[in-house]
Amino acid sequence: MSAPPKHAIRPATLEAIVEAAIHLLNANAGATMSEIAAQAGVGRATLHRHFQTRKDLIRAIGIRCIEEMNASVQIGQDAGKPAVDRLRSMFRAVIPLGDRYSFLSLESADDDSVRQGYKVQLRWVEALVEDLKKQREIDPDVPTRWVVAQIDQLVWTAWNGTSEGYLTPDEASELAVRTLIHGLHRRAQPHYSS
Amino acid sequence: MSAPPKHAIRPATLEAIVEAAIHLLNANAGATMSEIAAQAGVGRATLHRHFQTRKDLIRAIGIRCIEEMNASVQIGQDAGKPAVDRLRSMFRAVIPLGDRYSFLSLESADDDSVRQGYKVQLRWVEALVEDLKKQREIDPDVPTRWVVAQIDQLVWTAWNGTSEGYLTPDEASELAVRTLIHGLHRRAQPHYSS
DNA sequence: ATTGATTGAGACACTATTGTCTCATTTTTG
DNA sequence: CAAAAATGAGACAATAGTGTCTCAATCAAT
Incomplete structure (x- = not known):
């Protein structure tokens, strides 16, 4: 090459x-x-x-970003912990990488190495969603693709909230978990599985 | 000009x-x-x-898109109806315009007419969110900016779901309302304010 | 301090795209 | 059907960005 x-x-x-x-x-x-x-x-x-080449630059950065993301996604994903805790860990680790993330979706959508790396990430998130469904935190009738898409979007929105200064990183993660699982309804309080 | x-x-x-x-x-x-x-x-x-000019083209299309969006956002926004119903109407009207929407955020972020038009839309959504808070459908402690951002993202995700074929337009709107208000928790059933 | 390697600045050819123009062809209008 | 108007095709200059190269200046390591 x-x-x-x-x-x-x-x-x-x-x-x-x-x-x-x-x-x-x-x-x-x-x-x-x-x-x-x-x-x-x-x-x-x-x-x-x-x-x-310009493509080489974008490609190299894409690979770097996807590797950073993949490493972060897997932080604190001990199979023993409740799925909700793992979800929170994931958010905490990934939200600060929001700029990396948006770079990937804007620039590197068509690079092979990046696509492959993204699949790895996708599988981790899907596995987490399946666990959330098994542990009755998420309705099994909701399509997994929808849940995964929401998680993606929440990462971006949460990062944006911190970068615009109206959320601290902790608030952002907490709000992301809550939004996904319980929504923004008034009486929706986190009530984790016993 | x-x-x-x-x-x-x-x-x-x-x-x-x-x-x-x-x-x-x-x-x-x-x-x-x-x-x-x-x-x-x-x-x-x-x-x-x-x-x-190429810019003229993008600009003209941007203006057209934002006007289409603004017209749609205001569909069925009768002050009499419960806020949740208005939220659903908005989703129903706007989700099919998802491609317009993503065009705007990608291409026309820096055009003045578009920015101005976007502000109009923003005010409608903010007003709706305020009503949702007043009617106790949404926790007043959640920053309005967060809610608005979620609505934006939900429109995109829902449109994507229909364009990829795993959601019908009705399912997409319903799922968007539910996700925002109640989240994806298993026992979260819509229970509209009496 | 001296040597070796990395960097900055600028010149250069090359390519792709833009924007303008002309003229033949097609479509619409009356 | 005839006149007017919009379109398609292609040539054209101008521009902007890419990628390569050279040489002087700067930095790092011994």
Whole structure:
């Protein structure tokens, strides 16, 4: 495939590029290599030294993001814990990665490695939903795809709430769990399975 | 601003262009004027005859979409009806416009007319949420912004569910109402305020 | 401090897309 | 059917972005 880059990359440079690219490409999917370089405080040539192609850059960042997400999804998923607790752990771990997440859905929807990584994540979430159904936390009649979609959206909305400053990370996770399981009805209080 | 177009446009041509553009730009935000013309079954020159610039095209479609959405949001919003019924009416009316909606959030986030139109919509939704809180359907302690964000996301998820074929429009609206108010808990049954 | 490697800046050719124009063809209107 | 108008097809210049390269400046490690 692509020849291994002749130049090594300085960790600080890599970090700057990755963060700038995620940030810019979220705000504007058509962001330019020049813009990314400028935002990263790096020469445009340096971008091309380490990522021959714009696609290579997006692809590399996509893989990085999906790996970060997958690692986070699995945090605190001990089979022993009640499913609701695992749900909360997942939210807590994943919500702070909301920008990564939206980058993935905007930019890397058609990359093979990313799609494959996403399937892994999907299976974890589906397994969790199945457990939630078994433990009677979620109505088995609701399509699993719907539940999974809600979880996805809740991650994004919760991240957005923290990044806009009207929610703390803890509030966001708690609100996400509550919204999914009990909804926003007034008397809906969390009442976890005994 | 832009001179009034010298050529009239045939309604069928306009329709074809608008639909093609919405469809293509949802799938690929960077879709080309050529691609849009081809998908619309129209010459590329015709596009430029009626929309001088690519921006003009996106802008015109954005305005059209936001107006369609605003009209739909207000369907069946008689002040007399219970807020939950109005919520359901809104979902029913808006969910079928999901593709319009995602077009707006992807393409027209920075257009002034669209932003202004979006504010109108936002106020309607906020008013509905306030009523839901007053009628004790939604916990007043939950931030209104969170509720509004959930409604937004539910519209998209529900539209997606119908377009992927695993939900009928009615199921989608019902599931959206239930998810928002009562959540997906097993024993959560709709119990509207007497 | 010196050496080796990474980076920044800019020039360059190449490609894709945009936006304008013209003219023949088709469609609509009367 | 005839006139007017809208469309399709293609040529065209202009622009913007990509990817490659070179060379001087800067940084890191010994």
